[in-house]
Amino acid sequence: MRPFRWFICFLAVLLLFAAITPGVSAFTLPSVKVEPQGYQPAGTLMTVSFTIDFSKTGNATFPSDGELLMNTNLANAQWVPVLVLNGVETSLPSRNGNSLVLPGWYVSYPSTQDVHVKGTLTGTMPENPSAELNFLKVQELDSGSAVVSTARLEMPAPPVTSLPTPTTKPATVTFTPIPTETTPQKSSPGAGAGIIALCGAALLVTWRR
Numbered sequence: 231m232r233p234f235r236w237f238i239c240f241l242a243v244l245l246l247f248a249a250i251t252p253g254v255s256a257f258t259l260p261s262v263k264v265e266p267q268g269y270q271p272a273g274t275l276m277t278v279s280f281t282i283d284f285s286k287t288g289n290a291t292f293p294s295d296g297e298l299l300m301n302t303n304l305a306n307a308q309w310v311p312v313l314v315l316n317g318v319e320t321s322l323p324s325r326n327g328n329s330l331v332l333p334g335w336y337v338s339y340p341s342t343q344d345v346h347v348k349g350t351l352t353g354t355m356p357e358n359p360s361a362e363l364n365f366l367k368v369q370e371l372d373s374g375s376a377v378v379s380t381a382r383l384e385m386p387a388p389p390v391t392s393l394p395t396p397t398t399k400p401a402t403v404t405f406t407p408i409p410t411e412t413t414p415q416k417s418s419p420g421a422g423a424g425i426i427a428l429c430g431a432a433l434l435v436t437w438r439r
Contacts, residue, residue, distance in 0.1 A: 256284060256293060256379075257284050257298065257381075257410065258283045258381070259282055260281055262279070262365070262383050264383070269389055270355050271355065272358065275354055276352065276355060278302070278351040278352075278366055279349070279351075280349050281349075282368065285341070286341045287341065289340070290339065290341060291337060292337045292339075292345075293373070294334045296334040296370060297370075298334070298370060298371075299331055299368070300329060300349075300369075301366075302328055302364060303356055303365075304354060304356065305353055307328055307351060308324070308351070308352045309330040311323075311330065312348045312349070313345070315344070316344050317344070319348075351365075351366065359386075359388070360385065360388065361385060364382050364383060364385065365383045365384070366382065367381070379412045381411070
């Protein structure tokens with residue numbers, strides 16, 4: 231019975247590691263520039279310029295079966311993305327609305343290639359703008375639509391006024407870089423089944439001995 235107990239413990243450890251292994255972000259958001267700068271009232275026309283870089287580790291710059299999901303809280307938003315491959319620019323489909331999705335195969339190339347996306351987002355400040363809303367949020371989704379990582383640029387909070395009103399310098403909202411936050415991913419059912427099958431085969435061989 232000892233070999234059986236040993237393999238049960240071994241299987242439990244493997245499943246635990248598979249469940250807690252975090253996803254690794256395949257993108258970074260090295261620069262975002264917002265014009266005009268500082269807090270702006272509702273209805274102000276805003277322009278957000280951003281660059282997305284992709285990983286050069288592994289075999290591909292980005293998983294071809296994943297997605298890049300971009301969102302904004304600007305009203306009447308318009309997106310104009312451009313793919314830059316080894317210095318050559320190619321216009322990607324533009325879109326109106328609060329979100330833009332780039333399929334992974336748009337930006338999936340051999341990791342030896344230099345790939346990034348430049349984007350211009352325009353829109354107006356929404357009613358009651360606050361730091362809980364975003365100029366830009368970018369998320370990497372895997373093939374099952376689970377969030378792998380997130381990068382976001384919040385809108386500035388309204389200025390606090392008092393009597394007398396202090397003289398303040400408008401905040402600069404140019405950030406370089408914005409780190410991505412990686413979300414732990416649970417192992418998929420297929421991965422778990424593969425581990426169980428492997429451990430079962432090993433258990434059968436030991437039992438026959």
